Amino acid sequence: MPEAPLPARSIGWGIVGYGWVARDYAAPAILAAGHAVRAVCDPTPAARDAARTAHPAAALHEGLATMLAEPEVEAIYVATPNHLHRAAVEAIAAAGKAVLCEKPMAATLEDAEAMVAAVEGAGILYGTAFDQRHHPAHGAVRAALRGGLIGTPTAIRIAYACWLGADWTVTGEGDNWRADPARAGGGALMDLAPHGLDLAEYLLGEPIETIAALTQRRVQSYAVDDGALLIGRTSGGVLVQLHVAYNCPDALPRRRLEVLGSAGQILAENTMGQDAGGRVTHTDAAGRSAPLEVPEADASPFARQMAAFGRALSTGDRAEFSAARDLHTMRLLHRAYAEDPACR
16 A cells, blocks of 8 residues: 655644653654644653754643643644543643544543543544554555455454563653553553554454453563453454563564455564564465565554644544544453453
8 A cells, every 4th residue: 555645734743741652753753744843741851851852943841731822733642651641632622632642542441431522522633543554564454455365354363562571661751650550551451452453443444343351460560461362353253363462572573463364364474563664475275475565665654644644634534533433442442351350
């Protein structure tokens, strides 16, 4: 799938929460998409210092209220800890600005539902930052499935894992909030499974209706799950299987996407994640394998996401972003936790 053209005009962005994802991926992607970082809001002095170095023309704010008053800020990227998403999104919606919020939507389903009510009530453009939808390899897989390359899709299997120790820290972020159930809302399942659930629906073009999960606290010492297996079924009957983990050493093979069909298989290796690249292979029903062509293979999924959001804001075509769809994903996560005996 060729990379979509850049929007007709530059969008002025604000960033709330200048941690490593915003600093290393989102902010550079905003610039790569032809937009501008106009303001950064973070209560941490070290984070504001980093933002000042990277974006000397951007206004720096300790609190959100003053940033919302910036007239040049049209869209805001929220990358705070999960439990702070609701307050930020509600304030942004009240100010009438567009918002792209990191996944998961919130630490709780109640907060996510309140966020959707706020953005729909305000009529603003809202998106959850499911950057895997914008990875060029995944776009190529989706096009191949729609073209019937592997016949009738029957199953998707995703492995998306990493190592997240209790002592993991990044400069400017303080302690490891992802291991705190109050701030994160959960562990590996809450953090990593949203990408896989959303990606499966994107590739297949149909929602997951049934979901179940088993979590584990097997290796890491913290109070959230460090691994989970999820199984689901889409409205059309495709089976979905996800393995997510915080207990997998990063040197191991840990990012794999398989789509099985009645006439073949597509395998994507090392495409799940923030960066472009990876390898995609098609195997037909006779067992013959060949690389699957990926147009614009080196394009950053983050930059493609920011460009798509900018187009939606400048053109008014919001088809690529949906608060209701993202709330559906959040409800799947809630059900997965609720139905796991270990979490009751």
